Amino acid sequence: MTDTTSPTDGWDASIRIGVVVPHADVGPEAELQAIAPASVSVHASRIHFAAMRAGGEMDEKIPHAPVRAFVEPPYLDQAVELLAASPLHALTLGFTSSSYVLKAEGERELYERLRPVTRDLPITGTTKAARAAFDALGARRIAVVNPPWFDDELSGQGADYFREFGFEVVHHGPCGLPSDQKAITPGNLSAWIRTIAEHRPDAVLVAGNGIRAVGTIKPLEAELGFHVVTANQVILWHALHLAGAADTALGISDYGHLFGTSPKSEDA
Template identity: 25%
Template sequence: MYGSRARIGLIVPSSNTVCEPEMARLAPDNVAVYASRILFTPTIEGLKDMKNHVHRSAKELSSEGICQLIAFCCTVGSMIGGAGYDGDLARMIHEASSTVSVTTTTAVKAALSSLNVKRVAMATPYTRQTNEIEKKIMQIMGYEVTDIVGYHDHLEPEALENDMIGRLQPEEAYKLAKAVNGSINEAIFISCTNFRAIEIIDQLEQETGKPVITSNQVTMWHSLRSLGIMDSLEGYGRLFREN
């Protein structure tokens, strides 16, 4: 059967085209992923509104015990309400589904802790407004953001469509990550579950000598570890090889 070791449910923003393919690539043998989509518009209000669809999505993914874990797969969407917002979302999912639940923000914190990182440089596909929000919340959570650059820094928030992010190639994530890397950051975080980046993690680590994490990579890593699956995966960074 598919998912004989584990079946992981993904709550995915409706216009995200990257999360599901990347999560499927990251899944070890006999781990299957299944997604439910929630309505999303790429605005601050849209990020906040996603929580109103979580109950329905979690109920779908837990129907007849389909999934053993459900992950809320949006980075800023799982931190937009402040430092403890990821925990609130995880509780909402658990209450609706009675399954283990995680979020991308929860996974980012777990990954950085496992890597013993406090100073992080961030590369994103966002506008300046969203970057300012994400940087502020990361700092409230206890991290020093040494630099943050967004591919769409030049756009007004209302001009950005999520499909514009999903169409970006991994090379764009690579260039942004190299641009933010400096002398004091301990790691590089490529943020956004709709930003294709898992292909360039190893290359960046080899060139910078620092761990590199991405939103989908940490979400899968934390989901697996939360289920007791400790597989070491090659090709997707130090996090999966050593932690």
């Protein structure tokens, strides 16, 4: 008897999420697709990030000027507009540091600026989604573990960003791991996160979408007893809810307590 079953080809995804990433970064797409069930597909648009070189190489500490330039017009606006032209259900920005330097008001202005080119698709990003996640989890005491390529000043700006929204930042800093995306593993990242357990946060955010992190979430939550939120985990969670796919998000079971919650409001 002939088997007429066709292999899956990805076209039957019921939810399609778009993500804008730095040109030499593969982290967001890799982690988003790892978390996403078969019913969700991930589609990326890339823009040049002057702090990265071919092969994903970066300086040990990234300079701040490219971080701010990354979100300035016209390139981000063009990338979002082109991505939004696809038949998607939600958009997300797959980078963290720019919101740190923009601060709360600058980030709000950024999303307002992008609104005309989104084709009315909902849009989120790491820090916006992280705030929604903390609220959904009831977390007010937070720790922020930044990538090793963030310097202390950038990390401090990130802490100030979350304090603007009323969160108590009990710890923040770049993690003491090699400043090389390919050198970060679930093992060495987990060991670093264990060192901040003494601060007793309600939740820890592993910031930076280029840091390999989603494989640490479930085991660390079971071991440490606080919530673990990561940059790529949180943008997928938020984007799914903004896309009206709450049932899909709630059905994800292997990537932390967050997927068992819903945002407090659609525009969080």
